[in-house]
Amino acid sequence: MRVTKKFLLGSLVVTTALVLAACAPQTGANTGGGDGDSGPESITVGVITSETGPLAGYGAQYLAGFEAGLDYATDGTGEIDRTKIIVENRDDAGDPDTAVTAAKELIGDGANILLGSASSGVALAVAEQAAQNKVLFISGPAAADGITGVNDYTFRSGRQSAQDVATAGTFLDDIEGKTVAVFAQNNAFGQGNVAAVEAILGGKGATVTPVLVAEDVTEFTPFAQQVLTAKPDLVFVAWAGATSGAMWQAMSQQGVLDDIPVVTGLGDSATFSAYGEASEKINFLNHYFPGAPDNKVNDAMVTAIEDAGATPDLFSPDGFNAAIMLVHAIKEGKGDVDDMIAALEGFEFEGPKGTTTVRADDHALLQSMYQVKLIAKDGSFVPELVDTVDAATVAP
The missing domain is CATH 3.40.50.2300 (Response regulator)
Structure with a gap:
């Protein structure tokens, strides 16, 4: 039996798979294994989503939510337990080939956590790369049901078509x-x-x-x-x-x-x-509009996005959830991919839409609609x- 983990935030610092050649991550990068229970000094996270192309609007909503969520989940420090989170953004332009190239480059540079995308085809392609290279992937707004359960390394921070x-x-x-x-x-x-x-x-x-x-x-x-x-x-x-x-x-x-x-x-x-x-x-x-949920996390997200000059919208929670999941995975797994996967399986947290749960068996994200x-x-x-x-x- 899996133990459900609940992440209480607040003052706590907190559609086609492409089979392409794998790219081995840089030796020793982003791994745990520091002294005792301490994590690495820094972890590089690759965010691959649409900044241009037909889904650029969705990508912008996701990125605004992610930035607000990372600030929220780390209490504005960009760190968790003295591990600095370094975010590298890449534009996939809605194209799976472009996304795969970006994923390979990020993994080659030492990233063992990838986030995104708005496109289901992109998400499935990146999921394939995550499995080949044994890195964690948290997909975003992409709704294709096939992303759920596609492999052990892939999670999702948004809803799906089902x-x-x-x-x-x-x-x-x-x-x-x-x-x-x-x-x-x-x-x-x-x-x-x-x-x-x-x-x-x-x-x-x-x-x-x-x-x-x-x-x-x-x-x-x-x-x-x-x-x-x-x-x-x-x-x-x-x-x-x-x-x-x-x-x-x-x-x-x-x-x-x-x-x-x-x-x-x-x-x-x-x-x-x-x-x-x-x-x-x-x-x-x-799936979401700003006036639908009534909770403090949604209020915090809406305020943060508006203060940054953006507008909270349909896929803002997907980015915000991704940040909460990312911070929890790093806090518990200290950069070790297997440990980060174990930390996310069964993870229950309070997100913008209320109580949200990562289903342990297939990594579906259970949430209100x-x-x-x-x-x-x-x-x-x-x-x-x-x-x-x-x-x-x-x-x-």
Whole structure:
């Protein structure tokens, strides 16, 4: 039986795997083994995430959260138990090859802890490097379920797609015997969401009816009518790209949003105005927005990010959690990778979203999720919390 470790903060100092040639870490770098229980004088940590490219906004949110979290978890010192934490940032530009090159360089320079990324493809590629080189990797906002349990060296500081889908199911009182329509684009993203809904909600007794739309379609009325004809109890929408506005307009005009509960994921603040007239009719599942949690850790994170001139957003907690996990791993493992892994397995801590737990068996991060509505205010839309879904209910 594993012992759960709880980290009490406060005044305490605190989607494709690439099989490429491994790069051996520098001998003697970042290892424990000092006198007695003392750790090394310093540990170098490589942060690989998107600073440019299509996911640059997500990377910025993660980095702002990480910087706030590291300051919080080390009481502003950047050290833990006299071990200085040296952070080296690398831009992956959302490209797995770029990320692998950065990972090899960082490992070659002595880093045995890597953090990031916003891209699932990048995260899986870096996870492969972590296993080959036996270094610790804490993935960030990347949501692909395949990151969980991919190897012994990989953890995650954010939620995963399975938790999104499970949260969608909470909009029905009872899933068993109900029909869930998945309205999505007929591409890898959409098909992946269909598979997730079939596995998670179908596994709870729901009948899943896919309504898949070709990517080049611009007229969505016939597909909205297909949804009405299917008479589902719930519609789960998985959509991305420039046609989102037209799709939501068709769903609204055809009465889908009036007759059936429709659920989709609420993204970062830049997307709040993207739903047009449908905004106040949609039920949103949500990973995070600043007003959702009510606890001192979230207050501290929001204040720190704002004081630094940034805006807390969807993936801020992922960076903040990563810093808490990093500091705990170094404090307990003193730079030894096996000991740091053991310290994180079963680790329970208070994060921005409340009590958060690293599941020991597969390193999933168990956390609360949210039901949210968008409300019109001062000419725009703002999120309003409907309900908090506890971590156990949406555990992947």
